[in-house]
Amino acid sequence: MNQFTIGIDLGGTNIKAAIFDNEYKSLTEKSIPTEAAMGPNHVMNRIKDTIMDMIHTSNLSLTDIKCMGMGIPGLLDPYEGLSIFSPNFPHWENIHVVNHMKTFFDFPTFIDNDVRVNLYGEWRYGSGVGYQNLVLITLGTGLGSGIINDGNVIYGKTSSAGEIGHMNMYREGRPCKCGSSGCLGRYVSAVGMVNTLFEKINEGQQSIIQEWVGQDHSLITAKMISEAYDQGDHVAIEVMHETGRILGFGLSNVINILNPELIIVGGGMSAAGDRLLNIVRETTAKHALKLSSQACKIQQAQLGGRAGMIGAAAYANERLKQTEA
16 A cells, blocks of 8 residues: 655755655655756656655655645645746746646645645644644745644635735835835845845944955855854844844734734744844734733744655645545
């Protein structure tokens, strides 16, 4: 009887893939460059080749795989299996991912948004185990989020629920790719935090980071801001605190609207840890509704870069049970 599940986390930079047993222990994991610029068919072929390589490496056959889950960034229709638009993938519009996979494999394939599969991973096997009302935000190039309310993942009419990153924080603020401006993600993502540092440098403030990168400010990263923070750099500290306050105000709105018991902060920028989250917690304690904020914990994600693969596999198994029922 086939008993293994594949989890795919498709990112703009890398494709992460794994084969899991029924206990979600991985037989093998692999990460390869996405090469998104080469177009959708190229990316689909790279996923197919990665799957075949993992199956061979694990001494399995295709009949040993019961299903596959895939996390894909951007707007999609998870029930149609259609990726409608993905902003970091050139020429990627209305790509029927599930039909592509059907040309290669007989086992069922299910897709969902990349942040929601991260949510499934953290909910089932990470920081969110045992909680029924929680929100996951991922801080990376942008801000993504997923919501569980009373034990149910919230999708909305167009499967677009949870776009917390596009909550308007400033009536006329930094422009956003969504077409609006002042969106939360433009300030609290890794890119947003670096832009805040640029603004302070352009105002004439001096940071140790300028010594590290010389004249090439394009080399500045969010990780450098954390490192400068640890060295007592006043500009880095100011940037971290400002970012934490803005995120705290945004999450105060989330707490007031959704009344979660847990907010999980994941994504690459979550590595800032309590440098960032302590300010977030202080801000929500002051500005969210008292009863709701006292009932809500804010903590770092546990699974790191593996959350998407684990969550995609868990999601696929749930969808498979639904279809069989």
